[in-house]
């Protein structure tokens with residue numbers, strides 16, 4: 001069986017340390033060698049991004065310049081339909097086969113809203129869900145049905161992520177970063193610094209492009 005690979009989808013408007021650092025810790029814990037950043041084009045369930053798709057990809061490139069763990073896949077930017085994760089995962093499986101162990105990385109906030117995702121019940125037949133902690137979000141579902149579903153699928157052992165292609169949920173013990181892209185955009189619009197929230201190379205790009213200014 002081939003090596004565990006993971007996709008990390010997001011709007012990344014812009015990418016920040018709350019994306020990068022927990023995922024680096026997750027990779028260390030689970031033995032993940034490669035993470036593919038998957039910027040979305042038409043994000044489901046949220047307003048359109050402020051930066052263009054090309055700008056969001058350029059910011060990803062700046063962010064990962066010195067981080068060999070990461071690569072970028074722009075397939076969701078090539079469709080102008082909503083970026084349903086289940087559709088992207090199906091396309092990935094068509095290309096790479098059903099056997100490769102595949103993770104889809106999300107933060108705790110995304111896990112809690114999973115029951116609103118398009119065909120969410122099909123996700124675990126296509127991937128494992130690798131969940132990073134995020135401060136400010138409960139660790140349990142409100143819904144007893146969702147909590148039961150979570151507990152039924154929790155991986156007992158990291159080896160399950162490597163030995164099976166899909167089907168498990170891994171709640172990673174990742175460092176907490178109280179950072180959101182919303183807060184970065186807000187600070188920029190108010191001319192406040194955000195040096196501690198995202199890589200310097202991304203800030204330089206944002207400055208050059210005049211992004212997130214009124």
Ligand SMILES: Nc1ncnc2c1ncn2[C@@H]1O[C@H](COP(=O)(O)OP(=O)(O)OP(=O)(O)O)[C@@H](O)[C@H]1O
Nearest residue numbers: 010011012018106107110133134177179180181182
């Ligand atoms: N600080 C964080 N800690 C852990 N996970 C995070 C953090 N920020 C974002 N994520 C996760 O990264 C993925 C992509 O997030 P996204 O690009 O929407 O960033 P965001 O900061 O939440 O953006 P926004 O504030 O615009 O909603 C989601 O699965 C989200 O849960």
Ligand SMILES: O=C(O)c1ccc[n+]([C@@H]2O[C@H](COP(=O)([O-])O)[C@@H](O)[C@H]2O)c1
Nearest residue numbers: 009010011040044083084085086117118
């Ligand atoms: O497929 C869905 O219905 C769905 C609903 C919400 C979010 N997602 C995906 O989850 C990832 C994080 O989304 P976001 O909006 O927090 O940036 C990104 O890859 C989205 O395309 C997917």
